[in-house]
Amino acid sequence: MAKLKHVLVVPFPTQGHITPLLKLSHCIADYGAKVTFVNTKSIHAQVMAATCGLDVGSDRIKFIAIPDWFEIDEGRKDPTNMVASHLRELIEKVKQQSNGNEDEQIGFVIADLTAGWALEVAERMGIERTGFWPASVSTLALVPHIPRLIEGGVIDDNGVVLKNDLTVISKDLPPYKSNDFTWNCPEDPTMQKILFQYLSSIPPYKKQSNSFICNSFHELEASAIGVILGALPIGPLIASARLSHLKGSLWNEDMTCLKWLDQHPTQSVIYIAFGSTSIFSPEQFYELAHGLEQIARPFLWVIRPDLTSRPITEFHNGFLRRVRNYGKVVQWAPQEEVLAHPSVACFFTHCGWNSTMEALSSGVPLLCRPYFGDRFLNKSFICDVWRVGLGVDADENGVTTRHEVMKKMLMLLGNEEIRANCPRVKEMARKSVSEGGSSPKNLQNFIKHLIA
Structure with a gap:
């Protein structure tokens, strides 16, 4: 098998983002790639404490930590820039420790699109990279249209709905209801504003990689995948039994x-x-x-x-x-x-x-x-x-x-209709990840980018 690059994986520091990226990391490691998985210190500590029998220093996946945002003096510098600085230092440290062995140096970065600053770091350091989207492709399809929604008076600059209209972004997708907007958080307006700001920042980051990996499968979201260029569905990402102690x-x-x-x-x-x-x-x-x-x-x-x-x-x-x-x-x-x-x-x-x-x-x-x-x-x-x-x-x-x-x-x-539909979708998911299915083919195509 061809030698694969050392991959650095950077999730957004919450459970729903860590879990699928760790599953993806195991898929990549199955092909022989060395993977380093980066969490913030507090998240790293939680994962280590909750994971019985984890060999932190294993050759398969190495878990390391960078400082938390709350450890950073916000009066001195922007927290995002500081976290990015720590990531650059980490990559440089790995390079120094490699003693000139390029196989040990970080050769590829996979970063959560909501942690897009990591993609910026990779770009500036001349490292190949791709984004990862942990939600549905249909969710992401709406994000590039945020400026148009603001201009049309559907939402304000903080994502607050001003018009309860149906939003059509493609003839191939069902219209989006205003309460289905990706940043909607009716029980916490402050969280809604933060979420809206994060999502609004994604389009520039997405341009820093020609394609992005997502935890979905073609048969489930064919229309949305057709709308979003570069979407590479490799899901459903389901942990195998042998990795029961490595779920993150x-x-x-x-x-x-x-x-x-x-x-x-x-x-x-x-x-x-x-x-x-x-x-x-x-x-x-x-x-x-x-x-x-x-x-x-x-x-x-x-x-x-x-x-x-x-x-x-x-x-x-x-x-x-x-x-x-x-x-x-x-x-x-x-x-x-x-x-x-x-x-x-x-x-x-x-x-x-x-x-x-x-x-x-x-x-x-x-x-x-x-x-x-x-x-x-x-x-x-x-x-x-x-x-x-x-x-x-x-x-x-x-x-x-x-x-x-x-x-x-x-x-x-x-409900008999639902009872009949569930096995049908289950079988669709099973076929997508089976040998010859759409998701393994997409993953294999992605692995070609990791060949040194």
Whole structure:
């Protein structure tokens, strides 16, 4: 096999971005490339603490850290420039330690498009590079049209919707509803502004690489892939069993839930997980909990310690006592294994792209309750295009009530059309990653760029 370049991988420092890029890193390492995976110090520490048995110094993938943004004196320099400076120093350090061996030096950079400053560093240092997009291609297709939306008065300079119009960017794509905009965050206006600024910065970074890799597959998003030039779908990126200790999780996975699932009949358990960033008010949490309690079916619920905006210890403990005969709560779960388990009947989800891809790959119906960002557009595709799930609605106070949860959950479990569509999409995903499928072909074409 031809010698491959040493690849530096730079994710945006959150769970939903680290996970798919680490899976991609393992795919590249399978071809024989040496990979160095860069996290910020705090994220690196979390990954190391949550990953049992990880050999940090392995030849397969080396994990290293650069300073966190909050460690930087913002009064002196721009944090982004400072982080970029630390990345340059890292690349130079690797070069010095190589003792002139070009195979050991960084020869290629793969960076999350939302960490596009890393692509700038690579460009200035004369290193080949490509971007990675961790969300749907349909989500990215909207981003280049942000200036036109501002000029047309659809949104303001901070992404706030001014007109509730349908936005058509291509005859081949469904119109975008205003509440499906990628930066939408109705429960946190400050987060919406930050997200909008990040997304607005992507087009220039995207020009720094002729193509970009994405965690999707051609058969699922053919229209969007046709609209966005350079999209290279290699998904769904699913971790293999032998890499179960190398997922890059920021929390310890509670493996006891798999044995608990073993005790339940086929398609009997409701799985509930709202990702790594969703935050609920106590009122919203109460309604979700009461809804599950009233359904009275076996459920497995992932409740992070920071899932609610205020502590609800007394209610939480009382809830656990009431549902102890049929409900199990964990702080974090091995989600791919859970979704692949035959006892799981459906997935109550925040519609993050990683979760969506994992559910589609396992043929599990989805009940959708987005929190922010691309999750709203994902919900629209899940419910209206692929027709593999239903959405829950909020009342006039923005709360999804227990009655809504119970009603939609029972509708989902009894929906024959969705039950028929899920295996069809699952098979589509399986074929895409099988030998001769579209995704392996795209990955092999990309690997050619890594040949030294």
